[in-house]
Amino acid sequence: EADIYQTPRYLVIGTGKKITLECSQTMGHDKMYWYQQDPGMELHLIHYSYGVNSTEKGDLSSESTVSRIRTEHFPLTLESARPSHTSQYLCASSGKDSNEQFFGPGTRLTVL
Amino acid sequence: KNQVEQSPQSLIILEGKNCTLQCNYTVSPFSNLRWYKQDTGRGPVSLTIMTFSENTKSNGRYTATLDADTKQSSLHITASQLSDSASYICVVSDRGSTLGRLYFGRGTQLTVWP
Numbered sequence: 001e002a003d004i005y006q007t008p009r010y011l012v013i014g015t016g017k018k019i020t021l022e023c024s025q026t027m028g029h030d031k032m033y034w035y036q037q038d039p040g041m042e043l044h045l046i047h048y049s050y051g052v053n054s055t056e057k058g059d060l061s062s063e064s065t066v067s068r069i070r071t072e073h074f075p076l077t078l079e080s081a082r083p084s085h086t087s088q089y090l091c092a093s094s095g096k097d098s099n100e101q102f103f104g105p106g107t108r109l110t111v112l
Numbered sequence: 113k114n115q116v117e118q119s120p121q122s123l124i125i126l127e128g129k130n131c132t133l134q135c136n137y138t139v140s141p142f143s144n145l146r147w148y149k150q151d152t153g154r155g156p157v158s159l160t161i162m163t164f165s166e167n168t169k170s171n172g173r174y175t176a177t178l179d180a181d182t183k184q185s186s187l188h189i190t191a192s193q194l195s196d197s198a199s200y201i202c203v204v205s206d207r208g209s210t211l212g213r214l215y216f217g218r219g220t221q222l223t224v225w226p
Binding site: 004041042043045091099101104106108 | 116121143144146153154155156157158161201205214216217218219221
């Protein structure tokens with residue numbers, strides 16, 4: 001079982017609110033990722049990080065931002081949530097010499 | 113364009129039966145191919161990984177095959193159980209970047225009925 005955690009698991013919030021989705025891993029992995037996944041669709045990479053103080057945008061344009069101040073922590077923030085942000089957000093991590101990604105359980109976000 | 117296509121989109125089988133899921137990809141250069149199982153409301157979990165030189169690999173009741181020439185893979189599930197109900201995602205990695213870029217299929221939604 002991969003040691004990667006996401007909180008909250010479910011979040012229902014009103015339009016315009018600021019939210020932060022938490023992701024932590026205890027495996028000492030350098031690389032971390034955020035994906036967005038809609039029902040029946042493939043995962044889309046929205047952010048990734050090679051290590052501390054390194055963050056890059058993924059393939060899918062996203063209004064969210066991320067930070068990587070500590071190796072184990074990779075939070076995602078939405079400054080002003082909108083209904084179009086409703087989706088499942090999955091965090092993942094991988095080791096230095098591997099591209100196997102270990103996924104967290106996900107956060108199901110609903111913006112009303 | 114690097115793509116991963118899976119079929120069927122959804123599948124319903126009776127408990128105890130076998131089934132085979134398909135994955136075709138156009139990713140190049142090729143590094144490896146993984147099959148992930150994603151339970152509803154959970155993150156994907158890796159079932160198998162196959163590199164260019166491997167033709168078949170088993171993990172319990174799951175057997176994956178890879179034909180690197182035709183760029184096709186299959187996942188065979190034997191003696192299905194109710195707990196096999198999930199989405200099965202084919203993920204292909206390219207060899208071209210340090211990131212180990214992953215290309216995801218949309219998954220096959222498998223439902224096992226009692």
